[in-house]
Amino acid sequence: xxxxxxxxxxxxxxxxxxxxxxxxxxxxxxxxEWTAKILFMSRLFGDxxxxxxxxxxxxxxxFWVAAMTKFDVSYAYPFxxxxxxxxxxxxxxxxxxxxxxxxxxxxxxxxxxxxxxSRSI
Numbered sequence: 001x002x003x004x005x006x007x008x009x010x011x012x013x014x015x016x017x018x019x020x021x022x023x024x025x026x027x028x029x030x031x032x033e034w035t036a037k038i039l040f041m042s043r044l045f046g047d048x049x050x051x052x053x054x055x056x057x058x059x060x061x062x063f064w065v066a067a068m069t070k071f072d073v074s075y076a077y078p079f080x081x082x083x084x085x086x087x088x089x090x091x092x093x094x095x096x097x098x099x100x101x102x103x104x105x106x107x108x109x110x111x112x113x114x115x116x117x118s119r120s121i
Contacts, residue, residue, distance in 0.1 A: 002070040006079045008063035014086045016056035022095060023049045078117040081110045 024044065031040055044050050067076050085107050092099040 002067070005063050005067035005070060006076055009060045009067060010080065010083050010086065012056040012060035012063065013080070013083045014090065016053040016060065017083070017087050018090055018094065019049050019056070020053040021091065023047055023053070025095075075117070078114050081114055084110055 027040065027044060027047075031037055070076075088099070088103055088107060091097040
């Protein structure tokens with residue numbers, strides 16, 4: 001049960017990152033002028049999906065607080081690296097971002113680090 005707190009943190013973090021990237025890319029690049037930037041940001045903050053991404057970040061932080069009551073941070077925090085793995089995988093599959101050999105090697109090293117760290121209880 002206590003690992004569900006870590007899983008919740010990861011799931012809501014990944015959702016938030018992916019939904020923000022998806023929706024922000026629908027609006028185009030950040031304009032260079034300050035007044036245009038303010039209008040751009042106000043449009044973003046009016047987007048229900050972007051608001052859900054911020055909400056997901058908040059919910060992820062609640063799960064993290066709960067996880068901190070069950071684990072040492074030095075044990076739990078490396079699991080947060082799974083968010084990198086999942087964001088990369090879903091950004092490739094859903095957002096059609098490129099997946100390179102360098103990313104594959106990096107993600108493999110991250111997972112290896114999680115395995116080593118999780119066995120160090």
